Amino acid sequence: xxxxxxxxxxxxxxRAAMEADSKVLIMGEDVGKLGGVFRITDGLQKDxxxxxxxxxxxxxxxxxxxxxxxxxxxxxxxxxIQFDGFVYPAYDQIVSQxxxxxxxxSGRVAMPIVIRIPYGGGIGAVEHHSESPEAQFALTAGLKxxxxxxANDAYWMIQQAxxxxxxxxxxxxxxxxxxxxxxxLDAEPIPLHASQVVREGTDATVITYGPTVKTxxxxxxxxxxxxxxxxxxxxxxxxxxDLDPVIASVRRTGHAxxxxxxxxxxxxxxxxxxxxTEKCFYSLEAPVIRVTGYDLPYPPSRVEEExxxxxxxxxxxxxxxxxx
Amino acid sequence: MSATMPxxxxxxxxxxxxxxxxxxxxxGERVTHPDYAYDGDDDSIRDLFRDLVLSRRIDFEAxxxxxxxxxxxxxxxxxxxxxxxxxxxxxxxxxFAFPTYREHxxxxxxxxxxxxxxxxxxGVELGGWDxxxxxxxxxxxVIGAQTLHATGxxxxxxxxxxxxxxxxxxxxxxxxxxxxxATSQGxxxxxFDWAAVFNAPVVFFCQNNQYAISASTDRNTRGPIAQxxxxxxxxxxxxxxxxxxxxxxxxxxxxxxxxxxxGPTLIEAYTYRMGAHTTSDDPTRYRDSSEVETWKLKDxxxxxxxxxxxxxxxxxxxxxxxxxADELGKHLREACKALPEPDLATLFDxxxxxxxxxxxxxxxxxxxxxxxxxxxxxxx
Numbered sequence: 006x007x008x009x010x011x012x013x014x015x016x017x018x019x020r021a022a023m024e025a026d027s028k029v030l031i032m033g034e035d036v037g038k039l040g041g042v043f044r045i046t047d048g049l050q051k052d053x054x055x056x057x058x059x060x061x062x063x064x065x066x067x068x069x070x071x072x073x074x075x076x077x078x079x080x081x082x083x084x085x086i087q088f089d090g091f092v093y094p095a096y097d098q099i100v101s102q103x104x105x106x107x108x109x110x111s112g113r114v115a116m117p118i119v120i121r122i123p124y125g126g127g128i129g130a131v132e133h134h135s136e137s138p139e140a141q142f143a144l145t146a147g148l149k150x151x152x153x154x155x156a157n158d159a160y161w162m163i164q165q166a167x168x169x170x171x172x173x174x175x176x177x178x179x180x181x182x183x184x185x186x187x188x189x190l191d192a193e194p195i196p197l198h199a200s201q202v203v204r205e206g207t208d209a210t211v212i213t214y215g216p217t218v219k220t221x222x223x224x225x226x227x228x229x230x231x232x233x234x235x236x237x238x239x240x241x242x243x244x245x246x247d248l249d250p251v252i253a254s255v256r257r258t259g260h261a262x263x264x265x266x267x268x269x270x271x272x273x274x275x276x277x278x279x280x281x282t283e284k285c286f287y288s289l290e291a292p293v294i295r296v297t298g299y300d301l302p303y304p305p306s307r308v309e310e311e312x313x314x315x316x317x318x319x320x321x322x323x324x325x326x327x328x329x
Numbered sequence: 330m331s332a333t334m335p336x337x338x339x340x341x342x343x344x345x346x347x348x349x350x351x352x353x354x355x356x357g358e359r360v361t362h363p364d365y366a367y368d369g370d371d372d373s374i375r376d377l378f379r380d381l382v383l384s385r386r387i388d389f390e391a392x393x394x395x396x397x398x399x400x401x402x403x404x405x406x407x408x409x410x411x412x413x414x415x416x417x418x419x420x421x422x423x424x425f426a427f428p429t430y431r432e433h434x435x436x437x438x439x440x441x442x443x444x445x446x447x448x449x450x451x452g453v454e455l456g457g458w459d460x461x462x463x464x465x466x467x468x469x470x471v472i473g474a475q476t477l478h479a480t481g482x483x484x485x486x487x488x489x490x491x492x493x494x495x496x497x498x499x500x501x502x503x504x505x506x507x508x509x510x511a512t513s514q515g516x517x518x519x520x521f522d523w524a525a526v527f528n529a530p531v532v533f534f535c536q537n538n539q540y541a542i543s544a545s546t547d548r549n550t551r552g553p554i555a556q557x558x559x560x561x562x563x564x565x566x567x568x569x570x571x572x573x574x575x576x577x578x579x580x581x582x583x584x585x586x587x588x589x590x591x592g593p594t595l596i597e598a599y600t601y602r603m604g605a606h607t608t609s610d611d612p613t614r615y616r617d618s619s620e621v622e623t624w625k626l627k628d629x630x631x632x633x634x635x636x637x638x639x640x641x642x643x644x645x646x647x648x649x650x651x652x653x654a655d656e657l658g659k660h661l662r663e664a665c666k667a668l669p670e671p672d673l674a675t676l677f678d679x680x681x682x683x684x685x686x687x688x689x690x691x692x693x694x695x696x697x698x699x700x701x702x703x704x705x706x707x708x709x
Contacts, residue, residue, distance in 0.1 A: 030488075056488055062526055067519035070477025071484060074427075074503075077460070078485025094515070101471050102478070109455040110467055112679045146680055170682035198685070245685035 006189055012182035014159035015045050022167040023053050029167055032059040032068055033085030042087055043123055043182055065091055069098035072118050081117045083167055089124040090133025103172045104147030118172045125216045125266050126313055127180035129306045136303050137267035142174040143244040150244040152176035154218035156186030161194035178216035198242040200250045206236035209260035209323050212251050214240040217264045217314055224319040252284045259290035260326040264314050269297040291329030296322045347553035347567045349599055352574040355627045357635025367574040371640050377573050378633045379650055380414040384434035386654040387443045390661040395608045399665050400450040404431045408603030411629030412536045415576025419584055423501040427479035430468040432506050439465035444664030453668050473514035479505035480520045483529035492530045493590030502530040502587035510541025513549045521561040530587035533595045538602035543615040558595035570600030571629040
């Protein structure tokens with residue numbers, strides 16, 4: 006076991022993937038000399054050279070579009086989109102090209118591309134630096150979408166995503182980059198597309214992913230002091246979803262609360278609520294409740310603490326569900 | 330036109346603004362150019378002529394198949410055969426071409442069975458051929474998107490050391506096809522920039538057929554398209570797109586430069602879309618028939634025929650080619666109707682390399698539903 010921050014876990018995972026496969030390339034804005042604005046690729050260009058860690062021109066569509074050609078050439082590009090709000094210029098290449106080429110070619114052309122996106126709020130940033138666009142990728146057939154929430158997952162999931170022959174949008178909870186955690190450098194990882202119960206409980210099931218996993222664990226801790234036992238599930242994989250652990254849990258607890266930073270309407274919570282309703286209809290003792298960002302453009306950072314789902318909003322939702 | 334609009338599109342007189350490379354006049358006369366020469370003999374010109382005639386036949390048959398209801402749509406390349414065959418025949422097996430949805434002539438040059446081009450337009454396929462086998466990517470419909478793919482592939486060639494070895498049998502390059510309308514797209518301009526910055530072995534081949542559906546070139550560019558390359562830091566050249574010899578010579582030089590590791594080139598092939606944008610389009614709403622008549626006089630096939638007749642090519646050659654074209658037409662008509670119908674159930678299998686449980690479940694639901702509709706005793 007080695008203790009490191011989540012961001013360092015990603016860095017170590019990227020390094021391991023580059024050592025394991027010479028076809029792995031990193032490309033993005035400022036990823037080379039600077040090591041990325043969050044230093045996730047720190048030191049990699051120095052050790053692997055400028056032809057494997059490529060400082061890209063400032064053009065997001067170009068980053069994804071050229072990666073399509075590199076993937077056709079047999080490379081496994083790992084692309085950094087500098088901030089969530091800058092992914093939209095590349096949206097066409099992601100949804101119309103990366104996502105569809107395998108399908109369009111009847112399986113002849115694979116797109117083993119990883120698109121890393123530091124996402125979410127809570128860092129006091131300016132506009133376009135705090136968004137949660139994961140649902141916009143999860144709804145696109147042909148893409149896989151995951152989000153890590155701790156250092157160990159950061160280390161292993163980035164390697165698994167790079168090894169995937171399908172394109173993976175890798176959502177990184179940027180406000181958790183500095184959170185320390187234990188990383189097991191030797192343990193056999195659980196599969197990339199598997200959800201995980203991260204705290205067991207009996208009264209209610211809280212389902213979340215990414216930056217709000219920590220929030221929900223803290224909520225569960227606080228609830229325990231008041232005698233309420235909350236089970237927390239880290240989805241980890243957003244497309245495809247792995248809801249077996251969720252369904253098993255909700256069938257026991259009868260109460261389901263979905264938490265994410267992204268806006269409520271048509272967020273992942275809506276899909277998860279629909280599936281829980283479908284699979285756990287006779288076990289539910291309350292409607293599935295969503296605790297999310299509001300349906301606003303991301304607000305000025307001085308009010309983001311009120312905008313983001315916090316410990317108290319999660320507990321309030323649990324209370325509301327239990328009182329139903 | 331408002332008072333603030335700029336003066337007329339400067340390329341209205343292309344010869345003055347950015348001279349066209351021409352090696353064969355519309356009258357069929359070979360002319361010389363200080364920088365470019367066609368290096369083949371009359372036999373190789375006959376080969377080009379054959380490709381021109383066959384590619385026009387593909388277009389003719391596909392158009393007819395659409396009118397007979399066998400295709401949902403067709404995008405004719407009528408009038409652009411010289412640009413496509415001239416450039417397509419300048420490629421080597423190890424090169425890679427990234428087409429739009431109108432490069433039927435290039436497909437022919439890359440050895441793709443023309444019948445496979447029909448699948449997309451018939452609605453039975455989204456692709457149809459193996460891109461790697463032919464060095465010919467799938468048709469791309471989102472305008473300009475493929476220019477970035479071409480640039481990335483070219484960057485890969487450089488990383489793999491496939492350029493600049495002075496080995497003509499191995500050194501490789503990429504060609505990206507697009508139209509005049511595409512030059513307004515961000516992706517195309519990003520591709521120019523990336524190619525320049527990374528010195529990528531890619532040739533940008535713009536068929537300026539003067540219309541982006543209804544929008545004439547002056548709605549998409551203020552100056553000659555070829556001139557743009559200079560702003561990105563590489564060479565641009567303007568070629569008579571109806572002159573197969575000039576298109577071949579210019580593309581050969583640009584591809585060789587790319588294979589040598591000397592970076593990208595932009596070629597603007599100045600041509601004319603004789604037909605509609607697609608079979609769903611009505612060009613009489615936006616252009617005069619007199620304009621079309623003018624361009625008929627510059628037909629890319631007629632000028633080669635005139636030249637070959639002047640050189641004494643026997644009538645037997647033309648008769649045999651007509652018979653070959655008839656055979657190709659027959660093949661297309663038969664093969665079109667024989668293209669296998671898609672099965673929705675099997676399409677689930679190609680969304681991912683590693684299919685998800687979710688998708689397997691949806692597929693099972695669909696198949697169960699479909700099976701529930703089968704009348705009893707109908708088999709399967």
